[in-house]
Amino acid sequence: MSKSTKERAQAKRIVQEQLARERRRTVTLWTTVGVVTLLVLAGLIGWAAVASQDKGTSGKLTVPPTAVDDGTAFARGSGPVIIDIYEDFMCPACHQFETGAGPTLTQLVDAGKVTVRYHPIAILDRYSSTEYSTRSAGASAAAAEGGKFLEYHDALYANQPPENSAGLDDAKLIELGKSVGLTDQAFADAIKNKTYTAWATKVTDTASARGVTGTPTVMVAGKKLDNPTPEALSAAVGAAGA
Structure with missing residues (x-):
């Protein structure tokens, strides 16, 4: 194999390795983004459930029908x-x-x-x-x-x-x-x-x-x-x- 042929093969291998690294970085990045997104969504869903529960119970003002003095006694x-x-x-x-x-x-x-x-x-x-x-x-x-x-x-x-x-x-x-x-x-x-x-x-x-x-x-x-x-x-x- 001539010197020029070896150099071309080596350059091709370097390019392929760089492309492989880029693909791995891309996969890792989008995997991380996906995990973070899921965690954020889970947190929002959990907060909404708690907020909904609080709103449906202690957060709602219900005045006893028998109360007097502006509903305070x-x-x-x-x-x-x-x-x-x-x-x-x-x-x-x-x-x-x-x-x-x-x-x-x-x-x-x-x-x-x-x-x-x-x-x-x-x-x-x-x-x-x-x-x-x-x-x-x-x-x-x-x-x-x-x-x-x-x-x-x-x-x-x-x-x-x-x-x-x-x-x-x-x-x-x-x-x-x-x-x-x-x-x-x-x-x-x-x-x-x-x-x-x-x-x-x-x-x-x-x-x-x-x-x-x-x-x-x-x-x-x-x-x-x-x-x-x-x-x-x-x-x-x-x-x-x-």
Whole structure:
């Protein structure tokens, strides 16, 4: 083989090797692009599924049909003097207030002197690992829809979990409902589907806009009681004309 023939053969081999390398790079590039594209699509699909789930449950504002005061409270009684009570079911001081003032509230309602409006708010979610304040407020709204707000309200306090705990789980919230006569599947579904989560947030935001900074906050005829004892309640109702 002549020298020129060898040189041509060598040049041809070099060209072929370069072409092969280019083909491998092209295949690798498009394989990488394909993998990245699939990962991006999978991420988008996953995000859309989560977003759709959130939108269909806790993101949708559902106001209980029995709620009063711009959909933020549940009323008891029909007397002329309005008592507004802002409570958090995780709050020990709220439990103490209900234990001490509950009988007086009942007497005032039965005497036709007051209308008590309960505002379940959620400001203590940081004291549980499951946002119990929000979940229990939402559960009380479901109980109100079933016509058992006060009974469920009392059951929640009777079974109040300690602060810095997980709080009651959904199964226990449903069980408490059954104990007060909420046996309809709609009540359980409202808790499982977080039907009133957005509502609990709205009630809390409204309370904050009204100047409520802690719980319990008790107002008689629009005036806050600094020390809402049974005696102070009775005196404030009397001063309001009842």
